[in-house]
Structures are given as structure tokens and as C-alpha cells.
Amino acid sequence: MEFNWSILFILLAIFCARIVDVSIGTLRIIFLTRGLKYSAALLGFAESLIWIIAISQVMTNVNNWAAYLAFAAGFASGNVVGIWIEEKIALGTLIVRIITQRQADQLVAAMRTAGFVVTCVDAEGGEGPVMVIFSIVRRKRLGEVIALIRLHNPNAFYTVEDVRYASSPFSSLATSKRAVASRRPFKLRK
Numbered sequence: 001m002e003f004n005w006s007i008l009f010i011l012l013a014i015f016c017a018r019i020v021d022v023s024i025g026t027l028r029i030i031f032l033t034r035g036l037k038y039s040a041a042l043l044g045f046a047e048s049l050i051w052i053i054a055i056s057q058v059m060t061n062v063n064n065w066a067a068y069l070a071f072a073a074g075f076a077s078g079n080v081v082g083i084w085i086e087e088k089i090a091l092g093t094l095i096v097r098i099i100t101q102r103q104a105d106q107l108v109a110a111m112r113t114a115g116f117v118v119t120c121v122d123a124e125g126g127e128g129p130v131m132v133i134f135s136i137v138r139r140k141r142l143g144e145v146i147a148l149i150r151l152h153n154p155n156a157f158y159t160v161e162d163v164r165y166a167s168s169p170f171s172s173l174a175t176s177k178r179a180v181a182s183r184r185p186f187k188l189r190k
């Protein structure tokens with residue numbers, strides 16, 4: 001019995017097509033939640049075209065159970081790849097909210113030195129006075145903020161949320177390295 005290389009190629013094509021189409025779908029959903037509707041529409045077109053090609057190959061090989069496995073494995077792998085790609089491109093802006101019971105002067109100073117604009121508010125927590133620190137940052141710089149929190153105030157509680165829109169007075173809070181160098185605020189783009 002001779003090995004059929006054409007079937008192997010078809011199975012590999014189904015698997016790869018599903019990885020690509022599901023990865024694109026993951027990015028499309030993320031773009032939609034960030035308000036990037038035209039980019040999401042373009043990705044949706046590519047996603048559906050690739051999906052149609054993959055499913056047509058499965059239907060052509062309807063008696064081959066390996067085609068079903070390749071289709072499903074490509075779907076599962078595409079989810080992982082799509083999230084990995086999104087993490088690498090790190091689109092968007094975040095608000096970091098830090099709540100600390102101890103004095104946070106060093107943390108605030110370190111964040112400002114690193115180019116982050118910080119707003120501090122004295123507040124009352126469940127166990128007494130706290131300080132709430134807000135900063136709007138680019139996703140690409142989130143690791144820097146978390147490293148500063150862990151270095152200067154490791155017991156602080158912090159949350160991170162996506163910012164979809166910011167009005168112009170607050171949009172200058174997210175800074176770029178160029179704006180830090182010149183000390184001019186960076187405007188968020190919609």
C-alpha cells in the first residue's frame with residue numbers, strides 16, 4: 001500500500017487554513033472591541049474567505065475522518081496563535097488603578113520618572129486610609145508599570161482595564177517615549 005502524499009497535503013492545508021482563519025477571527029473581535037470597525041471588516045472578509053476554502057476541502061474529503069481532526073485541531077491552534085499575535089502587537093490603551101495602604105511617594109515618583117502621568121487620590125478603604133493611583137498607559141508599556149509597582153510597593157492592589165475612548169483633556173495622559181523626552185503630552189488616536 002502506497003502512502004498518499006496528496007491527502008497529507010490536503011490535511012495540512014486544512015489545518016493551516018483553520019489556524020489562519022481563527023487567528024484572524026480572534027484579532028477581528030479584538031479590533032471590534034477597540035472600535036476599529038474598518039480594520040475588523042477587512043479581517044472579517046479574509047476570515048470568511050479562508051474558512052470557506054477550509055470547509056470546502058473537508059466536504060470534498062467527507063469520508064476521511066482525518067480531515068475532521070485537521071479542521072478541529074486547526075481551530076484549537078488558531079485560538080492560541082491569535083491570542084499570541086494580539087499580545088505581541090499590544091494594541092490599545094489601558095487604565096491602571098493602584099490601591100495602596102502605605103505611602104506611595106516612591107512609586108509615584110518612579111512612574112513619573114519613567115514617563116507615566118499619574119493621578120493620586122486619598123481615599124478611605126475597608127481598613128482605613130488608602131491612596132488610589134491612576135495612570136493611562138499604552139499596552140506595550142504595561143510590563144514597565146507592573147515592574148515599578150512590584151519594586152516600590154509589592155503589596156499594592158492593582159487592576160488593569162481597557163480604555164476604548166478618552167476625551168481630549170485626558171487623552172494626553174498616555175505618553176510616548178518621544179513625548180517623555182520633550183515633556184509634551186501625546187494625544188490618543190481614535
